[in-house]
Amino acid sequence: MILKGKAHVYKKDHINTDEIIPARYLNMDKEADLAKFAMEDLDKTFIKKVKPGDFIVAGENFGCGSSREHAVWALRGSGVKAVIAGSFARIFFRNCINNGFYAIELKDASKNINDQDELEIDIESGTIKNLTTKKEFKFTPFPKFAIDIIKAGGLLNYIKKNK
Amino acid sequence: MSQTITEKILAKxxxxxxxxxxxxxxxxxDLVMCHDVTTTPAIDMLEKSNTDKVFNPNKVVVTPDHFVPNKDIKSADMVKRIREWAKKHKIETFYDIGRHGVCHAILPEQGHVVPGITIVCGDSHTCTHGAFGAFSTGIGSTDLAAALSTGELWFKVPESIKFVINGNLPKGVYSKDIILKIISDIGVDGALYKAMEFTGSTIKSLSMEARMTITNMAIEAGGKSGIIEPDKTTEDYVKQRTKTQYQIYRSDPDAEYSETKTYDVSKLEPIVAFPDLPSNGKTMSEISKMQDIKVDQAYLGSCTNGRIEDLRIAAQIVKGKKIAKGTRMIVVPATTDIWKQANKEGLLDIFMEFGATVSTPTCGACLGGHMGILAEGETCISTTNRNFTGRMGHPKSKVYLASPATVSASAIEGKIADPRKYVK
Structure with a gap:
């Protein structure tokens, strides 16, 4: 599968779930509702800039903090197709896989990709092409188990299929 | 092969x-806990995928806590939905208003946590229950839905880091200071994906309440779980509360750890984690050299430090004193039983006489929900576990994390203060 879109780069480590979707909005759980407030406490302009198919690029430990899956839903609802980060917090990473949403681990991602760069991601081969700078990066492809869940459209469908 | 306690529980x-x-x-x-924020989406998913069943209603505990008593109509709708769902599936253990409390405080208090079991909840601080030698970890709503319907869940077996904590804690220094020190050392991703195993003479000397403060914050170092081997203290606590049979697992002496870190806490100072990461810990010696940090609000509560022992420590410090002018203090006993016990012991009177207010149990302002939200530019010193940007309110408010003693001393002085001079 090939994904293509623009990068929104945050050169920051430990971007946490309170920044991705503040708790004051956790009395809602629909993607479209949450999307309006995605990344609000980190970047109020994000939701105005983001286009369907875009990517977020960030430093280490992206998604740390709360277990709220609302963080994944807010990003997906805003149009984001994948997050590329140096590393991910555990629960956020699980939540991404379980939702069939791509969390791509790439060392020094936020140093090697500039804001608004055009990227092309090949999920199967684990390649990111930076169409703006013509650089190419390899990331560790997802384990088969994760790919199976993503392909099934999330954990619950996967469980149903494998019963 | 030699194994850690975590590996043994997972293997079993x-x-x-x-x-x-x-x-x-x-x-x-073995045990699935459900609270208000993450459970409604799980119920939606189960209903949508036509798998709306519960694997065993006796293994599910429901504890609405984040936005209760309902803070607005949307929150009220969420709790109503969970109430109806629990009824439909004959889940009888439902801690509704009047018996309610912060989920990670109520679960062990009411005897649901025993050594050797596996526990999941749609909440990152589920690592708390590792204090009992259980494997306990936080999950999202999809995982919660899967666990509720199948009674199983996929895991990657974590590596373990061993923290050996030795020495007698000095006066005015508590388990909160130990965990803030550890997180400051290893960073908020220092234990990413790993089990944090705590051992040593200091840990053995701590009460279950104090141990839970430590395992509660394993997630703040990125940990998958925190765990402490059960001992007599654990068994005494558990046996007072339940007749459930359990199995105790212990790490083999030559079990493999990705890392072992040893601490001598006999000279540890009170630690305060500065905004906006729990790893920004500074010692009282460092703070004493800085300009005064004025506090608008002092917050005593949460799954980290809202237990009876925490309230006793705080009450002992503020007893007979008056809160600083311009500072407000909010005391939130973590559960209904803690509230009642604190009332019986006269602690609530002590807080009220001091000039604090006492609220009903709730996660409340810890996560910026309700009951003590910060305005733009305000500063709070808090016994909670996170001080991320906007955590307790406005994105331009600031949260400092500390022990109940440090929070109380700061409420007396109206600025971040050393508790040691107030501790008898």
Whole structure:
């Protein structure tokens, strides 16, 4: 599968779930509702800039903090197709896989990709092409188990299929 | 092969003799806890996928806590939905208003947590229950839906880091200071994906309440779980509360750890984590050299430090004193039973006489929900576990994390203050 879109780069480590979707909005759980407030406490302009198919690029430990899956839903609802980060917090990473949403681990991602760069991601081969700078990066492809869940459209469908 | 306590519990729960770090397993879940924020989406998913069933209603505990008593109509709708769902599935253990409390405080208090079991909840601080020698970890709503309907969940067996904590804690220094010190040392991703195993003479000397403060914050170092081997203190606590049979697992002496870190806490100072990461810990000596940090609000509560022992420590410090002018203090006993006990012991009177207010149990302002939200530019010193940007309110408010003693001393002085001079 090939994904293509623009990068929104945050050169920051430990971007946490309170920044991705503040708790004051956790009395809602629909993607479209949450999307309006995605990344609000980190970047109020994000939701105005983001286009369907875009990517977020960030430093280490992206998604740390709360277990709220609302963080994944807010990003997906805003149009984001994948997050590329140096590393991910555990629960956020699980939540991404379980939702069939791509969390791509790439060392020094936020140093090697500039804001608004055009990227092309090949999920199967684990390649990111930076169409703006013509650089190419390899990331560790997802384990088969994760790919199976993503392909099934999330954990619950996967469980149903494998019963 | 030698194994850690975590590996042994996980192996047992996937019917294997042994498991190795990195291995993907499907583990049986003994206890699923559900709170208001993450459960409604799980119910939606189950209904949508026509798998709306509960594997065993006796293994599910429901504890609405984040936005209760309902803070607005949307929150009220969420709790109503969960109430109806629990009724439909004959889940009888439902801590509704009047018996309510912060989920991670109520679960052990009411005897649901025993050693050796696996526990999941749609809440990152589920690592708390590792204090009882259980494997306990936070999950999202999809995982919650899967665990509720199948009683199983996939896990990658984590590597373990061993923290050996020795020495007598000095006066005015508590388990909160130990965990803030550890997180400051290893960073908010220092234990990413790993089990944090705490051992040593200091840990053995701590009460279950104080141990839970430590395992509660394993997630603030990125940990998958925190765990402490059960001992007499654990068994005494558990046996007072339940007749459930349990099995105790212990790490083999030559079990493998990705790292072992040893601490002598006999000279540890009170620590305060500065905004906006729990790893920004500074010692009182460092703070004493800085300009005064004025506090608008002092917050005593949460799954980290809202237990009876925490309230006793705080009450002892503020007793007979008056809160600083311009500072407000909010005391939130973590559960209904803690509230009643604190009332019986006269602690609530002490807080009220001091000039604090006492609220009903709730996660409330800890996560910026309700009951003590900060305005733009305000500063709070808090016994909670996170001080991320906007955590307790406005994105331009600031949260400092500390022990109940440090929070109380700061309420007396109206600025971040050293508790040691107030502790008898």
């Amino acid at each position: 729960h996937c019917n294997k003799k042994e498991v190795k770090p990195g291995e993907l397993i499907n583990a049986k879940i």
